[in-house]
Amino acid sequence: MSETGTRPAERPDVNIVVCADEYGCGRWYHRGRNADAVLSGLREAVAGVSDGRVQVTTAGCILGCTYGPRFDVARRWSGEKALYGSIAGAATVTRRGRVSFAPIPDDLGRVIEDHLPESAAPLSALHTPMRPADVDLLRRVLLDCSAGTGDISIGLGEAVVMVHNAAATVSIPATLDELQFVDGSGNPDPDGGIAVLTTDGDGRVALQLSLIRRLEFIHRNLGNGMPSYAVWMGDDQLETVYRIYLRRSENAANNPLRHQLFLALIEKYGSTVTF
DSSP: OOHHHHSOOOOOSEEEEEEOOTTTGGGEEETTBOHHHHHHHHHHHHTTSOTTSEEEEEEOOOSOOSOOSOEEEEETTTTEEEEEESSOEEEEETTTEEEEEEEOOSSTHHHHHHHSGGGOOOHHHHSOOOOOOOHHHHHHHHHHHHHOOTTOOOOOOEEEEEEEOSSOEEEEEEEEEEEEEEOTTSOBOTTOSEEEEEETTSOEEEEEGGGOOEEEEEEEEOTTSOEEEEEEEEOTTOOEEEEEEEOOOSSTTHHHHHHHHHHHHHHHHOSEEEO
């Protein structure tokens, strides 16, 4: 056998492991991408790199966290490691304790550049504050909640909005049919950064879109067997600050369609969307 045939394969300079666990990070979305989309994007980026220098693989959830999509990057050439997720900075996860996340960049090719020996960035430079929230994506999600999506032309309709902080909680009957976007002066603007819902008493509940980092669609059955539908939104500390609970429609014929819409929204965006 030739010398070439017996030579062991060289180790890659960079090894990337994407969590693809459907019960862990794999089910979360970040800026419109889930784990499959991140994995595909990384593989496309690697295709332009010299053979074998970067390896992309998958694994089950090893952190026990909910900050996905998530992937680890190991610099084999230096022994350093980085952890990417839907947040930036320190967080506590079940199996590793306190860890530091770098935000997943929109351009996944940047990940490759940041970790190859000739273009490596200092690890400390990766853990920068997150970019502004993806307000356009959040606006689209809320519009679909209000007006429906696909073949479903009815919105989620009647709801109870709960706004709360560490000291107080306020519950307000409202309807998602009356969703409106406004600018900082309160003027109607389809590209406005503030979402406004009209309450049953003609009041208004405003939501500053740029401060929302996570939205969750929560569907479950209560102890009495009745279904429950909720949309929770959290800030940059991942604290839930704004909750929308659906209530029964006065038009009973709408309830099955609202159920279909809620499931369609989960199918379209995932049960959790990060911005």
